[in-house]
Structure formats: structure tokens, C-alpha cells
Amino acid sequence: MLIRHILFVIFITIIYSPVLQADSQRATFLPQPDILIIHSYHLQFPWTRLLNDKILSNLEPLLPGEQIHVEFMDERRYSDNPQVRAELLRLYDLKYAEQPPDVVVVSDDAALNLVLNAELPWLKNTPLVFLGINVPEGHDLSRHPQHTGVLEGMAIEENIEFIRTLLPATREILLIADRSGLGALMGNEARQLIRSQRFHDIKLSVYDDFTFAELEQRLSNMPANSAVLFLAIHNDRNGEYFSYAKHLPVLSAKTPVPIFGMWGDLMMGQGSAGGMMHNASSQAEMAAQIVRKILSGVPAADIPVLPKTRFTPQLDERQRLRFNIPLSNLPTGTELHFRPQSFLAAHAVLIGVSLSIIVFLSLIILVLSLNIRRRQHAEQQWQSLRLTLEQRVSQRTNTLNRQNQQLTELSQQLALQANTDVLTGISNRRHGDIQLHKAMENALQQKTPLSLALIDVDYFKRINDQYGHERGDQILIELSDLLTKHIRPQDLLVRWGGEEFMLLLNNCTPEQAAVLCERLRQQARTIRISADNTLSISIGISSSTNADNTAQLLRQADQNLYAAKAGGRDRVIGADN
Numbered sequence: 001m002l003i004r005h006i007l008f009v010i011f012i013t014i015i016y017s018p019v020l021q022a023d024s025q026r027a028t029f030l031p032q033p034d035i036l037i038i039h040s041y042h043l044q045f046p047w048t049r050l051l052n053d054k055i056l057s058n059l060e061p062l063l064p065g066e067q068i069h070v071e072f073m074d075e076r077r078y079s080d081n082p083q084v085r086a087e088l089l090r091l092y093d094l095k096y097a098e099q100p101p102d103v104v105v106v107s108d109d110a111a112l113n114l115v116l117n118a119e120l121p122w123l124k125n126t127p128l129v130f131l132g133i134n135v136p137e138g139h140d141l142s143r144h145p146q147h148t149g150v151l152e153g154m155a156i157e158e159n160i161e162f163i164r165t166l167l168p169a170t171r172e173i174l175l176i177a178d179r180s181g182l183g184a185l186m187g188n189e190a191r192q193l194i195r196s197q198r199f200h201d202i203k204l205s206v207y208d209d210f211t212f213a214e215l216e217q218r219l220s221n222m223p224a225n226s227a228v229l230f231l232a233i234h235n236d237r238n239g240e241y242f243s244y245a246k247h248l249p250v251l252s253a254k255t256p257v258p259i260f261g262m263w264g265d266l267m268m269g270q271g272s273a274g275g276m277m278h279n280a281s282s283q284a285e286m287a288a289q290i291v292r293k294i295l296s297g298v299p300a301a302d303i304p305v306l307p308k309t310r311f312t313p314q315l316d317e318r319q320r321l322r323f324n325i326p327l328s329n330l331p332t333g334t335e336l337h338f339r340p341q342s343f344l345a346a347h348a349v350l351i352g353v354s355l356s357i358i359v360f361l362s363l364i365i366l367v368l369s370l371n372i373r374r375r376q377h378a379e380q381q382w383q384s385l386r387l388t389l390e391q392r393v394s395q396r397t398n399t400l401n402r403q404n405q406q407l408t409e410l411s412q413q414l415a416l417q418a419n420t421d422v423l424t425g426i427s428n429r430r431h432g433d434i435q436l437h438k439a440m441e442n443a444l445q446q447k448t449p450l451s452l453a454l455i456d457v458d459y460f461k462r463i464n465d466q467y468g469h470e471r472g473d474q475i476l477i478e479l480s481d482l483l484t485k486h487i488r489p490q491d492l493l494v495r496w497g498g499e500e501f502m503l504l505l506n507n508c509t510p511e512q513a514a515v516l517c518e519r520l521r522q523q524a525r526t527i528r529i530s531a532d533n534t535l536s537i538s539i540g541i542s543s544s545t546n547a548d549n550t551a552q553l554l555r556q557a558d559q560n561l562y563a564a565k566a567g568g569r570d571r572v573i574g575a576d577n
Contacts, residue, residue, distance in 0.1 A: 036101035040108035054284030075110035108132045127300035131287040146300040153308030158276040172203040172226040186231040219255040230261035239464040274315035282310045421495040424480035432494030450544035451505040451513035454557040458536045458569040460499035510543040510575035536570035543575035
């Protein structure tokens with residue numbers, strides 16, 4: 001009985017000690033403070049999701065969850081629409097003016113710019129904490145006297161030193177950037193470093209003007225004793241958006257030398273060897289510490305802006321083995337990711353539970369052998385325990401069945417995503433290519449006409465350059481929705497690549513295809529790029545009546561599309577032309 005009482009006291013202490021600690025922390029702050037968090041982007045972007053989760057995990061132990069308010073600007077979708085930002089400010093004023101928050105936290109440049117340029121008295125007087133700021137020179141921080149926060153900073157020089165430490169034989173490092181805001185900033189910083197001759201024994205060069213095909217070709221031909229360092233990429237010369245999850249694994253597989261970078265959450269596990277990296281979690285922790293100080297009474301203006309987030313050495317164990325990097329070359333404190341676990345480490349909990357069960361059963365046997373006269377009572381206890389175990393096994397079986405059902409549904413969802421274009425939601429090129437071969441084979445066997453149309457958005461690069469890539473993405477979404485509404489049920493619309501679409505017209509003669517495509521061209525004119533400009537498309541058509549295989553069918557459609565664009569765009573060139 002005494003042992004049971006002691007164990008019960010220990011259990012209660014373990015359970016309630018975090019709660020008591022959190023209560024003691026809350027007691028040091030202002031009574032029931034409110035915090036407003038404004039994110040520039042939506043949770044669909046991994047970096048924003050990680051930032052938000054980490055900020056909340058750091059702040060929720062300090063105050064009730066209902067005192068933390070989170071807003072998402074969704075700037076990527078509405079970056080070219082000042083009316084949306086004006087409406088957001090009006091909404092925030094409506095929600096928070098009567099009871100202003102005690103601290104405003106903003107992530108990334110768009111949210112900071114929104115707050116700095118807002119003419120709302122309660123927002124001007126609220127302490128401001130920022131993080132994730134890429135281009136601090138672009139903000140007039142004097143517009144908000146009570147500001148502080150964390151700048152992302154750069155670690156170009158630290159990464160070059162990291163590469164030299166890991167691979168002392170390195171004689172050349174190619175630094176990859178683009179010519180967008182952050183990419184251009186980091187590219188210029190790298191060029192200044194090159195001119196300083198700080199690393200005179202290594203050939204350093206910046207590569208920032210390329211298409212993805214050119215980048216892939218350049219990296220696949222990297223010489224021995226070289227390395228690649230990613231600075232920042234948002235898009236290529238053609239305006240195609242760069243995705244670390246989509247493009248980096250492909251580049252890594254085709255590059256014969258290791259690829260390094262400084263964006264831990266985005267690059268680690270996607271084929272990057274590692275680098276002096278920072279993570280969204282580290283920035284969120286630093287910002288949360290600043291919020292703690294403000295809530296405890298320290299004025300925001302008295303807290304210095306942190307000029308750089310934490311960069312730590314990180315390495316992918318799989319890439320280390322791929323490029324034969326000795327463990328002895330790793331700097332002190334390097335974090336090794338994706339290390340295979342030993343059997344004992346992987347099954348430590350199971351082994352511990354098993355040993356505990358063995359010890360427990362052994363004690364039961366010993367007690368039974370020493371207490372013969374209590375055998376019947378012990379048998380009853382054992383039966384009760386057996387029934388309890390059977391119930392738990394049954395519950396566990398039901399849980400596993402539910403999990404298997406969830407895995408089946410997830411597998412089906414992944415299969416659908418593999419055939420769907422992420423941006424527009426229509427079929428992607430992989431699925432379209434499969435359906436094209438099936439349709440061509442069926443048309444030849446059944447001797448029915450099959451028509452194919454290639455559709456290209458006119459002057460799409462000009463749209464991206466003038467109105468921004470976010471507006472370009474929205475144009476593609478609107479066009480795909482419009483085309484889907486005006487084609488036949490048996491037709492298939494495919495995003496063929498970039499601003500190009502393929503339309504597969506089953507059992508459709510060249511004449512019918514020309515009529516349908518002309519209607520689609522006229523409908524596309526209803527899409528407005530801006531108040532003064534409307535969208536136009538060029539279409540090239542081919543027919544199975546003039547082709548023996550899918551290659552010929554595609555080539556004829558592509559030639560007619562080229563003719564439509566060469567003839568002035570905004571027109572349809574049919575299969576008979």
C-alpha cells in the first residue's frame with residue numbers, strides 16, 4: 001500500500017508540473033494580454049505553416065489560446081490587388097480597434113509593409129515584432145516607433161567555409177541565384193565576396209540567368225572537386241516558379257557533386273547535402289523570446305533588432321555517404337539528419353515494455369508460489385487481467401483497421417494527385433500523355449476521327465513581367481476553368497507545360513474541332529488581364545486522319561500553333577491548313 005501511495009504522488013507531480021510552471025510564467029505578464037499574428041502568406045506554404053506552428057507552441061504555454069489571434073494575408077494570390085490589402089486593413093480595424101492587441105507579430109515582408117503603411121492609430125501604437133524579413137532596406141521602420149524583431153540575414157561566407165571544411169579538395173563552387181528581389185540581393189552579396197578575394201584559392205562564380213533546362217544541364221556537367229551552393233531561387237528566366245520539393249530532388253539526382261544551401265526546412269531531405277542552415281523554427285523561437293520580453297514590460301524600442309537568425313551546420317547522412325564525406329571532417333555540433341537507427345534505438349519502447357511485462361509476470365509467479373493459500377484469489381485476478389488485455393487487443397485491432405482505411409484513402413488521394421496539375425487542378429502532362437496514346441490507339445482501331453489542339457497563352461511572359469507571377473498563375477487558373485466549362489464531356493483538357501494546354505477531342509472531325517476551338521478562342525477574350533487588357537490565345541489543331549501515330553499528331557498541332565503565333569496570334573489554325 002505504501003508503494004502504491006508513493007507511485008501515485010509521483011504520477012500526479014509529473015502530470016501537473018508543466019501546468020504549474022506555465023501558470024507561474026503567466027503570472028509574470030500583464031493580465032490576459034492579446035497577441036495578433038499576421039502572416040504574409042497562407043498555411044499552404046510549408047515555411048508559413050512551420051513558422052505559425054512554432055510561434056504558437058512557444059506562446060500558448062504563456063497565455064490562453066483564445067488570446068492569440070492569427071490572420072493570413074494570402075499575399076501570393078493577391079499581391080497585385082491593393083484593394084484586397086485595403087479591405088484587409090478595414091477588416092482588422094473592425095475586429096481589433098475596440099480591444100487592440102498588446103503585441104503585433106508579422107512574418108515576411110508583405111505583412112510588415114502592410115503594418116508600416118497603415119494609418120490606424122491602434123496599430124501604430126501597438127508594439128511590433130517582425131521576423132522572416134528578406135529585404136530590410138525596402139521598409140521604412142521609422143514609421144513605427146515601437147518595433148523590433150529578427151532579420152533572416154545571409155550565411156554565404158559561412159557556407160563556403162562549411163564546404164571547405166567538409167571537402168578540403170574543393171576547387172570550385174557555383175553559387176545559384178535568380179534575379180528576383182531576394183535572389184538579386186544575395187547574388188550581389190556573393191559578387192562582393194568574390195571581389196574581396198576572401199577565398200582566393202577557390203574559384204567562385206554566380207549563376208543567376210537561366211531556364212530550368214539550362215540549370216539542369218549546367219549542374220549535370222559540374223567537374224570533380226567542385227560543389228554547388230544555392231542562394232535563393234524563386235523562378236527562372238522564363239518566369240517558371242521554382243519549387244524545392246519539385247525541382248531540387250531532380251537536380252540533385254543529376255548533379256555529380258553535392259548541393260548545399262541555407263534554407264533548412266525547404267532543402268533538407270530534398271536532395272541537398274546540407275549547409276550552414278536556418279529553419280523557420282529558429283526564427284519563430286527568437287521572435288517568441290522577444291514577445292516574452294515585451295509582455296513582461298520591456299518596451300519594444302529598447303529591444304535591439306536581431307540582425308541575423310541562427311545558422312547551424314546540418315548534413316544529410318544519405319548525401320554524406322553518397323559523396324564519401326568522412327565523419328571526421330564534420331564541424332563540431334553538426335546535426336546529422338536521416339541517420340539509420342539501430343534495432344535497439346528503433347524498438348527501445350517495445351523492448352522496454354516487453355522487459356517490464358516479463359518482470360511483472362515473474363513477480364506474479366513468485367507471489368503465487370509463496371502464497372499457495374491465496375491461489376484462488378490470485379487466479380481470479382489473473383482472469384480479470386486477461387479479459388482486460390483481450391479488450392485492449394480488440395480496441396487496438398479496431399484502431400488498426402481504421403488506420404488501414406485511412407491509409408487506403410490516402411493512397412487513392414495520392415494517385416489522383418499524381419495525375420493532376422497542382423496549379424490548375426486539371427490533368428497534368430503525365431496523365432495527358434497516357435490518355436493521348438490510348439485515344440490514338442482507339443481511333444486507329446475503331447476508325448473514328450481524333451482531333452488534338454495545342455493552346456498557348458499569347459504574350460504570357462509579358463503578363464508575368466508587367467503584372468507579376470502571382471497574376472500569371474491566376475490567369476492560368478481562370479483560363480483552365482473557362483476552357484473546361486466550354487468543352488464536351490468526352491474531351492480532355494491537359495496542362496501541357498507552362499502556359500500551354502493540350503485539348504484531346506475524341507470522335508471529333510477537323511471541321512468540328514475548328515468550330516469548337518474558335519469558340520474557345522472567343523471565350524478567352526472574356527478574361528481580363530487588367531482594366532484595359534483582355535487575354536488572347538493561339539490554337540493549333542491536328543487530326544488523326546493526317547497522322548499515323550501520336551508523335552505526328554503532336555508535331556502537326558505544334559506546327560499549326562507556331563503558324564498561328566507567327567501569323568499574329570489570337571487565331572486558330574485548323575488541321576486542314
